[in-house]
Amino acid sequence: MSPGTIFFLPALLLLIATLIKVWALLKNWQDTLLRAVCAVLFIAALVFATAAPPVLALINEVTGVPNIAAPLVYCVLTAFGGSSIVLLIHWRGGEDEARTRRATRLTVAAYGAVMAALCALFALGDAPVERLRDxxxxxxxxxxxxEMIVLYLVAHSVAALTMLVLCWRWSRKVPGTLRAGLLTMAAGNVLTFSYDLLKYTAIAARWLGGNLDWLSTQVAFVMASVSALVVAAGFLIPPVGQGATSRLKALRRYRRLRPLWLEVRAAIPETVQAPLRWWAPMELRLMQIERDIHDALLRIGPCCDRELGTLVYGQAMERYADHKRALIVADAAVVAAAVVAKTGGGAGGSREPAARWAVSSTGNTADLMSMSLALAHPLVQATRQAAVPEGSRVL
Known part of the structure; x- marks a missing residue:
């Protein structure tokens, strides 16, 4: 594996994550939090891209200053730490906007000062021998x-510990994918701080006359790569997880409503838009099927027989002694018989009953799903079978 590959690979993965968020940002450009996430992911990718030995050598060669790429990388790394803290501050939000602004200004000022100090210290120092890895x-x-090296490490450590504390505290107050994302970021910052400890150890060994450079050049880099990817994953888990959870809930509702939709489909006007294809967004398919069901229930309303509903309700109450459950079974039976009557399958065609039964299980999606599941109930099946003329029944 080439020297640049092990740097470019995490940079590429982080860039892909950035592009995913940018795609979402294009649809909602006013989302300041999403813009901040994109910035953090892009800076993280930039850290690895600029830290690759071939890039370091190119920067040094183009500028003609040995090792000038070092303060550049340190500044980018410092910017990543500061921007991560700012992102978390805004992500958490809160009622005290003034406090949030003060925390943001303080973080930006502190890390901006560190970046300026890094450049000044490099200008004051003397590093004539180009070193790309050590x-x-x-x-x-x-x-x-x-001093420049120690300053960037201290700033990096402060950012990692601050992120760790903020993520851990916040994760104890929130549930679901947000908590999972925060805990993932906390784990990533533990690895980040471990990277700093390895660097401190290798540098201290040099101060004491020893040589533990391999901790800095080999182990620390692996730790940095893993920690950056883990932190990036933590930022992505909440929005991706919430989207997946939303689609899963929509899919479950769709599947539970489908029996009711199939039941009333014959009463849906031909002018209604054809069902969306399977690749259409599940939320849109769910919206369409709910609309079709409500339209069909309105059309078959005049054919809903109150006498039949009362009869089935009484039978269901004898079985379960549960008003809500019995009412749902009665609604399902009345709807099944009304569809047969409305579509001309019954003996009396679309004749309206003496008194109409008011279907009540339509107030929300949960009620519709309950009625949809009740279509498989024996009382409903018997009612549907009785509504069909003898010559048309399926034996």
């Missing part, structure tokens, strides 16, 4: 360069 340890004892 600059942290190679210049661990060089005046000003040493």
């Amino acid at each position: 600059l942290d340890t190679y210049y661990a004892n060089t005046p000003y360069i040493r």
Whole structure:
């Protein structure tokens, strides 16, 4: 594997995550939180892209200044830490907007000052030998360069610990995918801080005359790659998870309403829009099927027999002694018989009954689903079979 591949791979994955969020942002450009998420993911991708040895060498060559890519990478890394904190502050929100603005300004000012200090320290120091992988340890004892290295690590550690504390505290107050995302980000920041500890250890070893450079050049990089991907996953889990949960709920409702839709489909006017294809968004398919059911129930309303409903309701009450359940079974039986009568399958064609039964299980989707499930009840099946003329019955 080439030296750049192990840097470009996480950069590519983070860039893909950025593009996914940008696609959502294009549909809702006014969402400031979504813009902040895109910025954080893009900066994370930029960290790995600029830290790749081939890119470092190119920057140094183009500028003609050995190791000038180092403060650039440190500044990008610092910007990532600061932007992550700002994102979490705005993500959490709260009633005190003034406090949120103050926290944001303080974070931006602090990390902006760190970035300015990193550039100043590099300008004051002397790093003539180009080091693409081990600059942290190679210049661990060089005046000003040493301070620059320690400063970026301290800023990085503060950001990781701040994110860890904020994510952990918030995760204890929220449920579902948001909690999962926060806990994932907390785990990612534990890995981030572990990266810093490895760097501190390797640098301290240099100060003491030892050599543990492999902790910085090998182990720490793996830790950084994993932590960046875990943190990015934490940012993506809530919106992706909430979207998946919403679609799953819509699918469940759709499947439970489908028996009722099939029951009343014959009463749906031919002018109504044809059912959407299977690849259409599930929310739209659910909306269409609910609309079709309500339209059909309105059309068969005059054929709903009150005498039949009262009879089935009494039979269901004898079985269950539960008013709600008995009413749903009665509604389902009346609807099944009314569809037969409305579509001309009954003996009397579309003759209206002496008194109409008011179908009450239409107030919300839950009631419709209950009535849909009740269509399989033996009382409903017997009622439907009795409504069909003898010559048309399926034996």
